Amino acid sequence: MIRLLAVDDSALMRRLIGEVFAGEADVEVTFAKNGLEALALLPELKPHVITLDIQMPQMDGLACLDRIMIEHPCPVVMFSALTGDGARETLDALSLGAVDFIPKPGGAISLKVDVFGPLLVEKVRSASGARLGGTHRLAERVRLKTGGTALAGRPLGRPRSVAAAARTRLSPVVDDSVERLVLIGSSTGGPPALDAVLAPLPADFPWPIVVAQHMPATFTGALATRLDRLCALSVREVVRPMVLEPGTVYIARGDADLIISRRSGALAALPTPTSAAHRWHPSVDRMVDSALEHVSAERLIGVLLTGMGDDGAAALSRLKAGGGRTIVEAEETAVVWGMPGALVRSGGAEAVLPLDQVANGLTDLAGRS
Structure with missing residues (x-):
C-alpha cells in the first residue's frame, strides 16, 4: 500500500x-x-x-x-x-x-x-x-538530530569538481573532425542530475552538447537560465534553429521535440512539433536518431540520466551498435532508474557510472585529461 x-x-x-x-x-x-x-x-x-x-x-x-x-x-x-x-x-x-x-x-x-x-x-x-x-543534505540532518537549530535556506549546491570525484577513465574518441556531438537525455530527477554533469565541465569543452529533458515549455527556459548561471559552458534553450558550436549546451524546448539537421552545411539543432510516435517529449529517441542521420555514430557520445520510462534506450542502443560511445547513470545514484536501466538491459550501455563520475567520463571520451 x-x-x-x-x-x-x-x-x-x-x-x-x-x-x-x-x-x-x-x-x-x-x-x-x-x-x-x-x-x-x-x-x-x-x-x-x-x-x-x-x-x-x-x-x-x-x-x-x-x-x-x-x-x-x-x-x-x-x-x-x-x-x-x-x-x-x-x-x-x-x-x-x-x-x-x-x-x-x-x-x-x-x-x-x-x-x-x-x-x-x-x-x-x-x-x-x-x-x-x-x-x-546529510550535514543538516545530523545537525538537527544532535540539537543544532540551523536549517538551510534554499541551497543551490554546486556539484563537486571533476578533480574531486573518483576517476573512472574511458579511452577518448579518436577523431579529428569538428563534427562531434554529445547527446544527453533525462527525465524524472533530471535537473539536479544535469547540474552535476554540466557544472564541472570546462568552458573550452570541445564538443557541442544537446540535452532533451522531459519538461513543459514554461520550464525549459528557466532550466537553461539556471544552468547558464551554474556552468562555465554557455547554455541556451533551442527556440529557433541554432548552429551547434563547441563550448555550448543546447536545451531542447519543452512541449516540442528537437532534431539535429544541417543549415548551410553546418550541424544545427531545430525545434520541431512533437511526434505521436514518441510518448515523452522532448524525445530523446527522436533527437538521437536525427543525429545519426547526419553524423556517423563514431563521432557521437550518448548519455542517459535518471528518468522513468525507456525513452532513449532504443536510439542509444543503435548509436552504440554503430560504433558510438554511451554513458549511463548508475542505479545507486539515479532517482528513477527507468531510462538508464532500459539501456543497460538492451546491451547499449558502454559505461555505467555514478552521477559524480559522468562529467569525468565525458571529459575522458572527448579527449581531455
Missing part, C-alpha cells in the same frame, strides 16, 4: 485528488491543508510519497519541503504553476530534494481531471519507487 500525503490549501484540489485515487486500491491518501499541518502528520503517518503545492498560506511549499527533506526525507512531487515564477520555484524545489513535479491545472480544474488524473497517478507511483540519495 502506498501511503500518500496530499498537501494543498484548496478544498477543491483536495477533493479532486481524492477522486483521482479513489479507484486506486493500492494508494491510501491523507490530506493536509498547509505545510504546518503536513509537518505535524509526518512522524506518525510516515508517508511513502508527498504531493505538495508551492503556493500556500502560513508556510509555503518550498519552506515545507526544506523541513521535510531534513526532518523526514521522503519522495516529494510538487504541484507547479505554469508560469515563469512557477518554473523558477519548481527548479528550486528540485534542488531542495523534490523528485518530480506536475503542472497544476488552472481554470476549470474539474474539466481537466481526465488528463491530470492519470498523470498524477503515474507520477505518484514512480515517486514511490524513487531513490533519495543517502548523503542528500
Whole structure:
C-alpha cells in the first residue's frame, strides 16, 4: 500500500485528488491543508510519497519541503504553476530534494481531471519507487538530530569538481573532425542530475552538447537560465534553429521535440512539433536518431540520466551498435532508474557510472585529461 500525503490549501484540489485515487486500491491518501499541518502528520503517518503545492498560506511549499527533506526525507512531487515564477520555484524545489513535479491545472480544474488524473497517478507511483540519495543534505540532518537549530535556506549546491570525484577513465574518441556531438537525455530527477554533469565541465569543452529533458515549455527556459548561471559552458534553450558550436549546451524546448539537421552545411539543432510516435517529449529517441542521420555514430557520445520510462534506450542502443560511445547513470545514484536501466538491459550501455563520475567520463571520451 502506498501511503500518500496530499498537501494543498484548496478544498477543491483536495477533493479532486481524492477522486483521482479513489479507484486506486493500492494508494491510501491523507490530506493536509498547509505545510504546518503536513509537518505535524509526518512522524506518525510516515508517508511513502508527498504531493505538495508551492503556493500556500502560513508556510509555503518550498519552506515545507526544506523541513521535510531534513526532518523526514521522503519522495516529494510538487504541484507547479505554469508560469515563469512557477518554473523558477519548481527548479528550486528540485534542488531542495523534490523528485518530480506536475503542472497544476488552472481554470476549470474539474474539466481537466481526465488528463491530470492519470498523470498524477503515474507520477505518484514512480515517486514511490524513487531513490533519495543517502548523503542528500546529510550535514543538516545530523545537525538537527544532535540539537543544532540551523536549517538551510534554499541551497543551490554546486556539484563537486571533476578533480574531486573518483576517476573512472574511458579511452577518448579518436577523431579529428569538428563534427562531434554529445547527446544527453533525462527525465524524472533530471535537473539536479544535469547540474552535476554540466557544472564541472570546462568552458573550452570541445564538443557541442544537446540535452532533451522531459519538461513543459514554461520550464525549459528557466532550466537553461539556471544552468547558464551554474556552468562555465554557455547554455541556451533551442527556440529557433541554432548552429551547434563547441563550448555550448543546447536545451531542447519543452512541449516540442528537437532534431539535429544541417543549415548551410553546418550541424544545427531545430525545434520541431512533437511526434505521436514518441510518448515523452522532448524525445530523446527522436533527437538521437536525427543525429545519426547526419553524423556517423563514431563521432557521437550518448548519455542517459535518471528518468522513468525507456525513452532513449532504443536510439542509444543503435548509436552504440554503430560504433558510438554511451554513458549511463548508475542505479545507486539515479532517482528513477527507468531510462538508464532500459539501456543497460538492451546491451547499449558502454559505461555505467555514478552521477559524480559522468562529467569525468565525458571529459575522458572527448579527449581531455
